[in-house]
Amino acid sequence: xxxxxxxxxxxxxxxxxxxxxxxxxxxxxxxxxxxxxxxxxxxxxxxxxxxxxxxxxxxxxxxxxxxxxxxxxxxxxxxxxxxxxxxxxxxxxxxxxxxxxxxxxxxxxxxxxxxxxxxxxxxxxxxxxxxxxxxxxxxxxxxxxxxxxxxxxxxxxxxxxxxxxxxxxxxxxxxxxxxxxxxxxxxxxxxxxxxxxxxxxxxxxxxxxxxxxxxxxxxxxxxxxxxxxxxxxxxxxxxxxxxxxxxxxxxxxxxxxxxxxxxxxxxxxxxxxxxxxxxxxxxxxxxxxxxxxxxxxxxxxxxxxxxxxxxxxxxxxxxxxxxxxxxxxxxxxxxxxxxxxxxxxxxxxxxxxxxxxxxxxxxxxxxxxxxxxxxxxxxxxxxxxxxxxxxxxxxxxxxxxxxxxxxxxxxx
Numbered sequence: 281x282x283x284x285x286x287x288x289x290x291x292x293x294x295x296x297x298x299x300x301x302x303x304x305x306x307x308x309x310x311x312x313x314x315x316x317x318x319x320x321x322x323x324x325x326x327x328x329x330x331x332x333x334x335x336x337x338x339x340x341x342x343x344x345x346x347x348x349x350x351x352x353x354x355x356x357x358x359x360x361x362x363x364x365x366x367x368x369x370x371x372x373x374x375x376x377x378x379x380x381x382x383x384x385x386x387x388x389x390x391x392x393x394x395x396x397x398x399x400x401x402x403x404x405x406x407x408x409x410x411x412x413x414x415x416x417x418x419x420x421x422x423x424x425x426x427x428x429x430x431x432x433x434x435x436x437x438x439x440x441x442x443x444x445x446x447x448x449x450x451x452x453x454x455x456x457x458x459x460x461x462x463x464x465x466x467x468x469x470x471x472x473x474x475x476x477x478x479x480x481x482x483x484x485x486x487x488x489x490x491x492x493x494x495x496x497x498x499x500x501x502x503x504x505x506x507x508x509x510x511x512x513x514x515x516x517x518x519x520x521x522x523x524x525x526x527x528x529x530x531x532x533x534x535x536x537x538x539x540x541x542x543x544x545x546x547x548x549x550x551x552x553x554x555x556x557x558x559x560x561x562x563x564x565x566x567x568x569x570x571x572x573x574x575x576x577x578x579x580x581x582x583x584x585x586x587x588x589x590x591x592x593x594x595x596x597x598x599x600x601x602x603x604x605x606x607x608x609x610x611x612x613x614x615x616x617x618x619x620x621x622x623x624x625x626x627x628x629x630x631x632x633x634x635x636x637x638x639x640x641x642x643x644x645x646x647x648x649x650x651x652x653x654x655x656x657x658x659x660x661x662x663x664x665x666x667x668x669x670x671x672x673x674x675x676x677x678x679x680x681x682x683x684x685x686x687x688x689x690x691x692x
Contacts, residue, residue: 285564287675288633292601295573298559299580301608302532304455310440315496316453317607322429326446328422332382334358336414339373339395340386343409351402358383373403382415389414422446432610454608459492460519460531461485462502464512464538464548465586470504483661484537484591488584491595492535495603500531507538512551520556520576532606534579535599538586548572552581564675566632567658568594580606587658593635593670617672620650620688622680630678637667640688650688667691 286294305319334340341352352373358364360379368374368385376382376389388409396404422428428446429439435451443451468482469475482504489499502519505511518529536548549572552558556576561583563571567590572583582599584591596615604613620640628634638652652671653663670689673680680686 285562285569285632286560287564288597291560291563291571291573291598294560295598295602296605298573298575299602299605300578301606302454302457305452306455307450307452310443310449310451313435313440313451313453314437315494316435316451316456317609318429318431318433318435319452319454319608321427321431322443322448322451324422324424324426324428324446326422327419327424328445329416329418329420331418333416334376334378334380334382334389334414335416336389336391337378338376338389338391338414339403339405340368340376340383340389341373341405341409342368342370342386343388343411343413345370346405346409348408351398351404353402375403387411387415430610432608434607434609434611457497457533457603457606458500458531459497459603460500460502460529460534461489461492462515462534462536463504463586464507464536465504466507468504468538483588484584484586487588487592488535488537488595488599491592491600492603495600495607497603497607500529502534507547509547509551512547513555516551516555516576516581520579522577531579533582533599533602534576535582535584535595537584537591548583549574552576552583556581563594563598564632565593565597566634567656568597568635569632571598573598585658588661589637589658589664592664597635615689616692617687617689618648619685620648620671622671622682622684622686623649623651625682626652626673626680628673628678630676633675634673635670635689636673637663638669638671638688639667640669640671640690648688650686 352371355369355372355374357375358380359377363381364374364383368383374383388411390405390409394407396406398404428442463482463485467479469479471481485501492499502515505515519531519534522530549558549561552574556574558572558574561572562569568585570585571594574581584594601613636652636656638650640648640650643649650671655663668691672687672689
């Protein structure tokens with residue numbers, strides 16, 4: 281590995297140190313808050329449950345005054361959403377439904393399956409009751425004043441349900457990040473348009489936009505820009521100039537694909553360096569070595585390789601953690617990895633961390649196994665669509681054998 285190449289961990293550390301979290305906040309409806317990031321601790325204003333309630337359909341009784349074999353007169357029925365109008369009388373029981381408030385005087389609920397009745401409709405208890413049986417105490421789940429959701433949490437369905445259970449219909453979140461996406465290259469034609477005999481259809485923008493959209497950011501498509509310094513300078517000026525907010529061009533992050541390699545027409549890195557500065561260029565990852573990170577004013581620049589697979593990999597490994605940091609998330613963005621048993625021998629040149637496209641499945645013994653594809657070219661997009669995971673081979677490993685255990689990053 282060249283001494284100028286950064287490891288993935290070094291690149292991530294530099295990238296996160298160079299970025300900042302947004303500070304602007306807004307109030308949004310819970311129905312618009314999925315995957316937004318909470319800007320302040322959310323504190324409970326209500327006990328949950330708000331009162332002692334029944335965990336079962338059954339009969340509410342007083343275990344302390346009950347005698348074995350005693351029949352109890354049914355005093356009434358309490359359904360969820362109602363409460364008893366009078367306290368439980370001695371020698372009586374309330375029929376009660378799940379979730380209904382426990383009546384005064386009762387301290388146990390006997391499951392309906394463990395009860396019988398006599399000819400007069402009185403209830404017969406077929407077990408020895410204990411105080412507190414089948415009762416969910418007030419504040420058993422949530423106590424008023426408790427921090428429910430911490431600042432920096434990315435809201436998901438379970439968080440929204442929790443907030444709604446507190447009677448909340450709005451939440452304070454950080455504003456959405458604005459992320460620009462652009463492809464560079466004279467050889468690129470936009471899908472749906474005519475292309476010349478020397479052009480190919482551009483594919484990276486739509487894929488990168490989809491990856492970004494999963495993080496609930498506002499994606500601004502800057503289209504395709506030719507590989508010349510004047511066009512690139514104009515584009516990046518618009519993206520990084522705070523005064524361009526009025527026309528909707530200013531972004532927090534600009535993600536480009538192409539133009540960051542060493543070709544004669546690869547001007548992107550040079551233009552960024554002339555207008556701002558480059559934090560680093562080249563990482564010891566395969567595919568995806570020519571990844572560039574820079575700054576233009578307060579706009580973070582992420583230069584992805586032009587090859588589709590390299591662009592896909594570096595967006596997952598580097599752009600998503602940067603977005604997480606800038607969204608104000610406290611949990612970061614760590615890709616899920618599992619381990620699987622390799623099904624074929626591998627020989628390769630060590631030096632870079634290799635994210636090989638592969639399929640993982642369960643064998644007849646229920647063990648997770650992984651099989652890498654024979655073709656690992658960074659220009660073959662079908663190696664992504666046919667795969668369901670990346671198999672990770674670390675920098676210092678040159679050979680692997682059938683039966684070895686390897687880390688695997690599932691596609692999610």
